[in-house]
Ligand SMILES: Nc1ncnc2c1ncn2[C@@H]1O[C@H](COP(=O)(O)OP(=O)(O)O)[C@@H](O)[C@H]1O
């Protein structure tokens with residue numbers, strides 16, 4: 001539960017007072033609605049169990065919702081929170097405490113990975129159960145039942161908005177973490193032969209990634225006792241002075257560890273930008289393309305690339 | 319020059335600069351807007367690099383601020399305008415800050431003078447304690 005609260009807390013930061021007010025405005029919740037809901041309070045409280053059951057009974061039909069049903073304590077929490085929800089729903093107060101309760105429940109749904117579509121289905125079953133009861137309260141006066149239902153539906157949509165935000169925020173958090181992971185994977189260091197590493201850099205090179213890259217490269221040089229590194233920056237669209245400086249320092253550090261860095265694939269546009277900025281590229285060992293870079297690397301390593309009739313063979317110079 | 323920039327045509331975009339990834343967003347959006355304004359080739363990279371420099375300065379020296387991107391048209395010539403502004407500490411001595419190699423952040427000191435060289439028009443105004451506004455433009459060749 002501890003991390004439950006941590007999550008809820010994180011989402012709560014997004015629901016400031018002005019946000020609660022705005023949410024009420026979005027669903028057009030008026031004093032008349034609150035008065036209409038007040039008329040329903042007693043009747044709905046008398047049928048609490050049936051309404052709670054409408055929600056969980058719906059979910060129980062679907063094996064996809066087993067994440068909730070297989071964890072008894074979470075299920076109990078969810079039932080308790082749902083009961084409290086229904087009590088609050090007809091309570092007439094839709095401020096921050098109300099929203100906080102919704103957020104806590106949303107955090108629980110998120111924890112059991114409740115499918116958004118299933119949540120919507122269950123919530124619909126719940127509102128149907130309530131609306132049926134409302135209509136039955138004023139037999140022979142359809143318009144009255146309809147108006148009351150309409151007021152209650154505003155709260156229903158108010159609730160859905162909050163739960164959606166919680167579920168989406170959690171998903172975004174997951175995506176951010178995955179992006180981090182992909183970022184790390186996308187600057188691999190490959191050993192192509194003894195003492196020779198290739199580091200292909202694709203995509204955006206920002207300061208964060210530049211730092212990762214330095215660390216990854218220096219570790220790889222140590223682990224492989226590399227003598228030459230070919231750093232391929234084909235596809236890197238923009239390099240500013242800070243990132244350029246970072247790369248130059250990394251190259252200098254590699255040099256101190258006994259490895260020479262050859263940079264390949266520097267685009268004409270990036271080179272022009274760096275020169276215009278005034279970045280000193282004279283210490284950069286740049287070679288046009290990756291193939292050229294590898295040939296240069298092999299030369300530095302004391303190998304020679306020899307074309308024979310059958311294949312490209314490589315043999316030591318001496 | 320700022321007033322002139324305000325007369326920009328349709329197409330204005332504001333990118334808040336609060337965290338590192340915002341720098342990347344700003345330069346990507348700047349590139350897109352430059353394409354819309356008819357710029358091409360290496361100019362796109364020059365503009366993106368200049369945006370990166372001023373956005374970076376916002377983060378490092380002011381904490382947060384914003385980049386405003388606009389399309390321009392003057393005498394039938396199209397271009398883009400980049401305004402970088404913040405409400406940070408400001409710059410005391412602008413001519414000094416514009417010198418190559420001058421840095422209070424122990425970095426290369428090339429951002430401001432470099433951005434000026436990368437763009438066609440460049441103006442920087444600052445009031446100490448009130449912040450910095452850099453306005454720069456690049457025109458279609
Ligand atoms: N937005 C800003 N707010 C305050 N000071 C700034 C700002 N931008 C630049 N400066 C000052 O101008 C100096 C030069 O900036 P710049 O040319 O980008 O080089 P660098 O960022 O490498 O120091 C900075 O070191 C800093 O003192």
Ligand SMILES: [Mg+2]
Nearest residue numbers: 371375429430
């Ligand atoms: Mg700078």
